[in-house]
Amino acid sequence: xxxxxxxxxxxxxxxxxxxxxxxxxxxxxxxxxxxxIGPNGSGKSTIFNLICGTHPVDSGEIVFRGENITAKTTAxxxxxxxxxxxxxxxxxxxxxxxxxxxxxxxxxxxxxxxPAEESAEEARRLLGFVGLAEKENWRAGELSFxxxxxxxxxxxxTAKPKLLLLDEPTAGINPTLINGVMAxxxxxxxxxxxxxxxxxxxxxxxxxxxxxxxxxxxGEVLAEGAPAQIQNDKRVIDAYLxx
Amino acid sequence: xxxxxxxxxxxxxxxxxxxxxxxxxxAQLSFLWLFVLFALTWDLQGGQMGYNSFGNVVFFGIxxxxxxxxxxxxxxxxxxxxEAGGEQTFTHTPAQYFAGFAAGIFASALLPAAAAxxxxxxxLSMRGQYxxxxxxxxxxxxxxxxxxADILGAGSGMSVPVWPEESGGLAARDLALYSLCALAALFxxxxxxxxxxxxxxxxxxAIRDDEDKAEAMGLPVTWCKxxxxxxxxxxxxxxxxxAGHIIGFIDxxxxxxxxxxxxxxxxxxxxxxxxxxxxxxxxxxxLFQFFKEFFWTYFLGWQYVMLGLLIVVSVVFFxxxxxxxxxxxxxxxxxxxx
Numbered sequence: 001x002x003x004x005x006x007x008x009x010x011x012x013x014x015x016x017x018x019x020x021x022x023x024x025x026x027x028x029x030x031x032x033x034x035x036x037i038g039p040n041g042s043g044k045s046t047i048f049n050l051i052c053g054t055h056p057v058d059s060g061e062i063v064f065r066g067e068n069i070t071a072k073t074t075a076x077x078x079x080x081x082x083x084x085x086x087x088x089x090x091x092x093x094x095x096x097x098x099x100x101x102x103x104x105x106x107x108x109x110x111x112x113x114x115p116a117e118e119s120a121e122e123a124r125r126l127l128g129f130v131g132l133a134e135k136e137n138w139r140a141g142e143l144s145f146x147x148x149x150x151x152x153x154x155x156x157x158t159a160k161p162k163l164l165l166l167d168e169p170t171a172g173i174n175p176t177l178i179n180g181v182m183a184x185x186x187x188x189x190x191x192x193x194x195x196x197x198x199x200x201x202x203x204x205x206x207x208x209x210x211x212x213x214x215x216x217x218x219g220e221v222l223a224e225g226a227p228a229q230i231q232n233d234k235r236v237i238d239a240y241l242x243x
Numbered sequence: 244x245x246x247x248x249x250x251x252x253x254x255x256x257x258x259x260x261x262x263x264x265x266x267x268x269x270a271q272l273s274f275l276w277l278f279v280l281f282a283l284t285w286d287l288q289g290g291q292m293g294y295n296s297f298g299n300v301v302f303f304g305i306x307x308x309x310x311x312x313x314x315x316x317x318x319x320x321x322x323x324x325x326e327a328g329g330e331q332t333f334t335h336t337p338a339q340y341f342a343g344f345a346a347g348i349f350a351s352a353l354l355p356a357a358a359a360x361x362x363x364x365x366x367l368s369m370r371g372q373y374x375x376x377x378x379x380x381x382x383x384x385x386x387x388x389x390x391x392a393d394i395l396g397a398g399s400g401m402s403v404p405v406w407p408e409e410s411g412g413l414a415a416r417d418l419a420l421y422s423l424c425a426l427a428a429l430f431x432x433x434x435x436x437x438x439x440x441x442x443x444x445x446x447x448x449a450i451r452d453d454e455d456k457a458e459a460m461g462l463p464v465t466w467c468k469x470x471x472x473x474x475x476x477x478x479x480x481x482x483x484x485x486a487g488h489i490i491g492f493i494d495x496x497x498x499x500x501x502x503x504x505x506x507x508x509x510x511x512x513x514x515x516x517x518x519x520x521x522x523x524x525x526x527x528x529x530l531f532q533f534f535k536e537f538f539w540t541y542f543l544g545w546q547y548v549m550l551g552l553l554i555v556v557s558v559v560f561f562x563x564x565x566x567x568x569x570x571x572x573x574x575x576x577x578x579x580x581x
Contacts, residue, residue: 052459078461086459092452094519095445103445104460111443111467159460 003066005030005163005195006051006082011060013043013050020046021219024060028163033189033196035210037203037230039240043219044199045087048165052084053077065162079106081162087171087199089148093141097132097151098123100140104155123158130154130184146173150181157188163195164188170202178202182209203241207231215240247436254432254525258425262418269417273489275532276421276428277482281505282512282524283428283435284475289510290519291444292471293451294367298378299479300506301385304499305358306351306480307487308395311403313350314343325396337407348484355480356473363469370454379502386500400494403487424485431478436521438474447471451519515557517564526565 004027013021021043028034036044049055051062053074061070069077078084092100101123102115109116127133130150135143140151149169156164169185170178182205188194200206206213207227215223215230217239223230230236261272281303288294315324318339327333335343362381369377390398406416438444446467449457458464483499493499500506508531516527538549561568 054459074458075461075463078459083461084459086456090453090456092449092456094452095448099445099448103442103449103457103462106461107442111446111470112438112441114440115442115445155460 002030004028005032006062006064006197008047008051009061009063011047011050011062012058013046013055014058019219021050024216024219024221026214026221026224028195028197029212030162030195031189031193032212033185033198033210035206035213035227036197036199036216037201037206037213037240038216038222042216042240044216045167046219047216048084048167048199051077051165052082078159081160082165083156083159083161083163084165085149085152085156085167085169087167089145089152091140091143091148091151091155094139096137097127097140097143098136100151100155101127101158104158106160126154126157127151129157129187131180146177149173150184153184153188157192157194161194163197166196166198166200168199168201170200170205178205185209251429251433254429258429262421269421270489271532271536273417273421273424273485275529276424277486278508278512278528278532279428279525280424280431280478280482281509282516282528283431284478285509286513286518286520286524287435287438287447287471287475289513290523291439291451292447292468293454294370294468295375295510296378296472297375297502297506297510298366298381299475299509300500300502301382302355302359302476302479303483303486303505304385304389304495304501305355305476306483307493307499308389308401308483309354309480310347310351310484311401311487311493312347312395314340314347314404317343317346322394325394325401333404335404335407337410340404340407340410343404344488348481351480351484352477353480355476355483359472359476360469363472364465367465367468367472382500382502382506386496386502389495389500395495396493398495400492400498403491403493405491406488420485420489424482424489427478427481427485432521432525434474434478439521443467443470511554513564515553515561515564517566517568520564520566523564523566530565 007027009025011021011024024047036047038044046055050057053069053072053076057070061068063069064077064080064082067080069080069082092103098120102119105119105122124133124136127136130153132147132151132154135147140148143151153169166185170181173181185196186209189196198206198210210227213225213227213230214221215236222239223233223236225233231241258276262269265272285296285299288296288299312321315321318335319333324333366377366381367374389395395401446457446462449462450464450467454464487493490498512527512531513524514527515530516525517523534553535550538546542549563571
């Protein structure tokens with residue numbers, strides 16, 4: 001088996017006396033869709049913050065594309081191809097959707113040059129992919145919450161990531177639109193070749209989407225396996241899913 | 244003709260016509276162009292990048308001191324000059340004066356830019372009100388340092404070399420300084436307009452809207468913030484040099500590092516006209532200079548009260564400035580199908 005795209009080995013993180021993550025080891029294979037589930041406060045978002053370099057780890061190491069990224073800064077990690085979308089959707093609200101996209105593209109040439117015309121075409125293509133082609137001249141803050149989430153996804157794709165971390169991509173989205181989001185995430189994975197690591201509370205979504213799932217509880221990995229295995233795991237049912 | 248070029252021609256037209264239409268007001272008009280430069284450079288942080296700086300006046304002050312010190316020190320002993328105070332013991336020949344003038348402008352652009360580059364990554368690591376307070380303290384501290392540096396004349400300040408009699412006297416001096424102020428402001432306008440269109444301009448807007456997001460997307464946010472301050476410092480330094488020549492005397496805290504006047508005015512002008520827009524700062528500077536001169540002429544003694552009233556009215560009734568108000572009105576009309 002080839003080396004995983006991302007792997008965490010024995011990662012620990014405490015905030016004061018509160019242990020957020022203890023000895024977390026997990027791996028994400030290239031091209032896969034991996035789910036991360038667990039009760040509130042089990043340390044899922046902290047894991048994302050550690051992977052992205054938002055918080056330094058206390059111990060353990062994080063390896064991405066064969067390189068140890070444990071001590072790198074957020075921006076360096078992002079430029080290396082590991083991009084996240086936030087739980088509380090974050091877009092540049094006063095900027096036009098098209099400019100949101102253009103500034104998210106990997107920088108080429110001088111910063112003091114105008115953005116290349118191709119970047120606008122690429123931006124329009126991806127806005128079309130998430131169904132926001134008509135809104136390119138709207139300010140991002142004028143979009144609905146669900147549309148902002150889609151814009152954030154498109155922005156992340158513009159950055160041409162290898163691995164995309166998604167923190168609850170369907171939270172707060174109208175149930176009738178959730179299938180659309182799922183279809184798009186599958187397309188992101190299959191057509192764009194982006195590996196996904198997804199935190200999700202909606203069990204129907206994650207069980208359909210992910211091929212492999214890690215369940216966290218109290219900051220530790222409780223179980224790992226295919227969706228069917230996880231759904232029937234006694235420990236997971238006790239700690240999270242309920243009987 | 245393209246709209247951008249039309250706008251530029253309009254500004255150049257105003258710059259050329261103004262001293263002939265209002266010949267008695269050359270000094271005020273010179274300051275008007277410096278105010279345009281103040282507001283445009285302040286807006287690069289306050290409007291475009293979302294960093295409300297109260298310390299940009301520092302670069303203005305450094306530029307003023309640097310220009311004058313270089314102009315003097317090239318030909319005389321700077322310490323003896325400042326010690327002599329207002330006494331006219333030293334006189335530049337015209338050749339010395341103009342060579343020193345040019346070298347001084349050069350220094351006034353580079354030194355503040357270098358200062359911004361050196362201090363930027365530390366000061367700009369603070370955000371929101373912490374950044375604002377820090378820059379306020381920064382301005383006061385640098386002013387106090389200048390006021391205690393003997394070589395710069397300490398608290399009694401520094402006189403600026405006098406325009407040589409042989410070179411056309413006061414009339415030539417006023418016109419030359421006016422032209423340089425207008426040129427500096429126009430050059431600054433073009434630079435800002437071009438910057439706003441670049442990826443750098445987009446990156447500053449991204450930092451304003453959500454700096455953490457920008458960082459998570461891989462933008463070099465610190466690099467961008469420091470460069471933005473450096474650009475502002477470059478132009479503000481030149482403005483400081485020219486203002487020193489117009490005023491003719493540098494007081495450390497009342498003229499050079501005048502946080503309570505120039506330092507706050509540059510914020511007011513940008514807010515009055517409309518933060519985060521290209522034309523807002525220009526319109527704000529023009530309105531501000533008009534009202535300031537008006538109040539100083541007709542409400543002398545109450546001028547600061549009137550200025551305060553103007554600020555209150557503009558913040559309460561036009562929170563987005565003149566340009567923001569106008570845009571909202573146009574958007575409203577468009578919605579109603581007018």
